[in-house]
Amino acid sequence: MPDDFMPIDGWDHVELWVGNAKQAAYYYEHAFGFRPVAYAGPETGVRDRSSYVLAQGDIRFVLSTALREDHEIARHAVRHGDGVKDIALAVPDATEAYRQAVQRGARGVVEPHVVEDEFGRVELSAIATYGETLHSFVNRADYAGPYMPGYRAVEAGSREGVGLVTIDHCVGNVELGRMNQWVEFYERSFGMTEMIHFSDEDISTEYSALMSKVMTDGQGKIKFPINEPAEGKRKSQIEEYLEFYGGPGVQHIAMASGDIVGTVEALQRRGVLFLNTPDAYYEDVPERVGEIDEDYADLRRLGILADRDDDGYLLQIFTKTAQDRPTLFFEVIERHGARGFGDGNFKALFEAIEREQALRGNL
Numbered sequence: 067m068p069d070d071f072m073p074i075d076g077w078d079h080v081e082l083w084v085g086n087a088k089q090a091a092y093y094y095e096h097a098f099g100f101r102p103v104a105y106a107g108p109e110t111g112v113r114d115r116s117s118y119v120l121a122q123g124d125i126r127f128v129l130s131t132a133l134r135e136d137h138e139i140a141r142h143a144v145r146h147g148d149g150v151k152d153i154a155l156a157v158p159d160a161t162e163a164y165r166q167a168v169q170r171g172a173r174g175v176v177e178p179h180v181v182e183d184e185f186g187r188v189e190l191s192a193i194a195t196y197g198e199t200l201h202s203f204v205n206r207a208d209y210a211g212p213y214m215p216g217y218r219a220v221e222a223g224s225r226e227g228v229g230l231v232t233i234d235h236c237v238g239n240v241e242l243g244r245m246n247q248w249v250e251f252y253e254r255s256f257g258m259t260e261m262i263h264f265s266d267e268d269i270s271t272e273y274s275a276l277m278s279k280v281m282t283d284g285q286g287k288i289k290f291p292i293n294e295p296a297e298g299k300r301k302s303q304i305e306e307y308l309e310f311y312g313g314p315g316v317q318h319i320a321m322a323s324g325d326i327v328g329t330v331e332a333l334q335r336r337g338v339l340f341l342n343t344p345d346a347y348y349e350d351v352p353e354r355v356g357e358i359d360e361d362y363a364d365l366r367r368l369g370i371l372a373d374r375d376d377d378g379y380l381l382q383i384f385t386k387t388a389q390d391r392p393t394l395f396f397e398v399i400e401r402h403g404a405r406g407f408g409d410g411n412f413k414a415l416f417e418a419i420e421r422e423q424a425l426r427g428n429l
């Protein structure tokens with residue numbers, strides 16, 4: 067086992083840069099069941115932006131918006147639409163993580179520094195990954211506040227979540243021919259290894275295709291699938307993403323539930339829209355996946371997909387895109403041993419995505 071030069075404790079937070087963080091926060095709170103945790107903005111002495119911190123289980127989202135035109139968040143929102151700016155990782159030492167990554171070729175964006183308030187100190191740094199996306203390194207071992215210095219706690223009330231527990235994986239879309247470059251980046255700068263890959267033969271439909279490789283850290287806590295478009299008869303969904311996002315970026319965030327049937331029921335009740343799964347999909351699922359703890363009738367009713375690999379099975383479902391541009395969406399996943407990503411579902415899923423794409427006239 068090689069020396070793990072980049073130990074990662076887990077996901078710290080995902081920050082989205084959006085056009086209207088106040089309304090986005092309402093959506094993630096009321097539709098996705100997140101609980102407001104902290105806020106920074108003019109009322110807390112921050113003059114140029116507003117940031118809302120929301121949490122559910124171990125998942126933490128930060129939604130930020132610019133208050134003036136001449137601001138990097140405003141420019142980002144114009145160029146990309148609402149999207150993920152930062153996949154922040156919790157590390158034991160944010161200075162060492164930065165030093166190791168930059169020494170191995172990563173581009174440094176925020177030099178290691180410490181922010182402090184009466185609750186303690188947080189050590190931060192950040193490097194660049196694909197597109198304009200960042201990986202912040204966060205060491206909050208000596209911090210007891212609601213989120214970070216500069217933020218004030220928000221009264222959360224007694225709001226119930228929908229059972230989302232943790233982030234399972236974050237997927238990036240990169241340009242044609244660039245997937246291996248980013249695979250090598252995560253190998254070199256993070257010491258990650260490739261856990262699995264899908265070829266366009268696995269993931270092709272009549273119209274479009276993609277290639278995907280999944281990178282994971284030494285402890286298997288962090289999983290970064292990287293997609294690139296592959297040749298298809300028509301425009302691939304990855305190309306559609308790249309066109310509308312204006313380059314590479316985060317395609318989807320998968321969040322794990324311990325009770326996907328209950329979680330998806332709650333999300334649908336709250337108005338979250340999911341991709342439709344064709345009824346025909348369920349005809350051969352029991353045969354393909356075998357015995358599961360859940361009732362296949364519930365999966366069919368809610369549109370949940372099922373797949374099995376050598377280690378067990380998994381259940382998953384994908385939302386429609388979360389903003390007007392056909393870019394970021396979410397996945398809910400429940401694993402019963404399976405360590406894969408539902409490649410048996412890829413074809414069924416992509417056919418469903420392409421029906422949406424056709425409705426937008428982009429196929």
Ligand code: FE2
Pocket residue numbers: 235237318320397407
């Ligand atoms: Fe996924």
